[in-house]
Amino acid sequence: MKYKRVLITGTVGFIGFHLSERLLKEGVVVIGVDSINEYYDVEVKNRRNAILKKYPNYHFSKLNIAEYEKLSKLIEKEKPEAIIHLAAQAGVRYSLIDPWIYAESNYLGTLNMFEVARRYNIKRVLFASSGAVYGNNTEIPFAIEHRTDHPISIYGATKKANELLAHSYHHLFGTEMGGMRFFTVYGQYGRPDLALFKFARNILRDEPIDVYNHGKMTRTFTHVNDVVDGIIALLNKKDLKYEIYNFSGSDSITLIDFIDLIGKYIGKPVEKRYLPMQAGDIPAALVDISKAAKDLGYKPKVKIEEGVKDFIEWFMKNKDWLLKLKDS
Numbered sequence: 001m002k003y004k005r006v007l008i009t010g011t012v013g014f015i016g017f018h019l020s021e022r023l024l025k026e027g028v029v030v031i032g033v034d035s036i037n038e039y040y041d042v043e044v045k046n047r048r049n050a051i052l053k054k055y056p057n058y059h060f061s062k063l064n065i066a067e068y069e070k071l072s073k074l075i076e077k078e079k080p081e082a083i084i085h086l087a088a089q090a091g092v093r094y095s096l097i098d099p100w101i102y103a104e105s106n107y108l109g110t111l112n113m114f115e116v117a118r119r120y121n122i123k124r125v126l127f128a129s130s131g132a133v134y135g136n137n138t139e140i141p142f143a144i145e146h147r148t149d150h151p152i153s154i155y156g157a158t159k160k161a162n163e164l165l166a167h168s169y170h171h172l173f174g175t176e177m178g179g180m181r182f183f184t185v186y187g188q189y190g191r192p193d194l195a196l197f198k199f200a201r202n203i204l205r206d207e208p209i210d211v212y213n214h215g216k217m218t219r220t221f222t223h224v225n226d227v228v229d230g231i232i233a234l235l236n237k238k239d240l241k242y243e244i245y246n247f248s249g250s251d252s253i254t255l256i257d258f259i260d261l262i263g264k265y266i267g268k269p270v271e272k273r274y275l276p277m278q279a280g281d282i283p284a285a286l287v288d289i290s291k292a293a294k295d296l297g298y299k300p301k302v303k304i305e306e307g308v309k310d311f312i313e314w315f316m317k318n319k320d321w322l323l324k325l326k327d328s
């Protein structure tokens, strides 16, 4: 591992948790930062944090990255060698309800992360972007060189803004910037606001599943283990200036087939409620990962059947507390 002390924001979030655990197992000191916000039930975040806290090389601070002074004091104390910035107000739909929280965490929070990197001479910064930057692009698969200057959600616009700001910081201060566009990530300890979790819960509760766009949407789901492999490959990349990568899974699936797969592994019939497309959603998300493959050797390994099966097995083992979580 190229770096021995890495600051990760959003460590009790879904991707941050998995990434942190992998690095902690490798002996890296993970300086974890998270505000533990209540966008979804904090029970999941507290459980993830309890797992991470078992590692003596995990240094956690509950902190809002929008608060610059507190952040800079932490950096002075902990002296990280690299930053992996995953904290964000996530979610496409919620950005229509509370756009201000996206401004605070995604605009100001990201500016603060880039600014501490500049002031404390932290050369390498990786940051999470999103497939949402592709907006309503009809040219698929989505490739890095495609235009992404017309996002169709407030969330997507904040993620695009992060990519632009990163470019300015690279140009002005030479920060090595690695932007990572993720696409519907799933896996154990996954987000309760996302489809897989909600569908599994509904099936177990004998409640119907809302199938938007009549199930005709296509998605490339990405297993969190593949995402973690991609992030680590980018962290270790020898030369980095300013690059953006698509990190997505290998196979795509329609929403309807995805739901049937979940039903199959739970072993219960699925009641579906067909609905039109929702504002801000995109009909197809097929992704070109050739740049990540070429530069980083990125090769997603987890097949959707295998990943969903693994998630459902975890869900069934933990269903006593999972089914009690507040709906998000």
Ligand SMILES: NC(=O)c1ccc[n+]([C@@H]2O[C@H](COP(=O)([O-])OP(=O)(O)OC[C@H]3O[C@@H](n4cnc5c(N)ncnc54)[C@H](O)[C@@H]3O)[C@@H](O)[C@H]2O)c1
Pocket: 009, 010, 011, 012, 013, 014, 015, 016, 033, 034, 035, 036, 037, 038, 045, 063, 064, 065, 066, 085, 086, 087, 088, 089, 090, 091, 104, 105, 109, 128, 129, 130, 131, 181, 182, 183, 184, 185, 186, 191
């Ligand atoms: N999971 C996906 O499918 C997906 C897809 C595309 C992009 N992303 C991006 O990847 C990153 C990680 O996503 P995730 O799925 O782990 O989301 P998550 O919501 O589980 O994790 C994000 C974490 O950031 C923390 N956070 C939010 N605002 C903060 C602030 N101001 N200060 C400190 N901490 C704050 C939250 O408490 C949360 O624990 C995010 O930037 C997200 O936008 C995720």
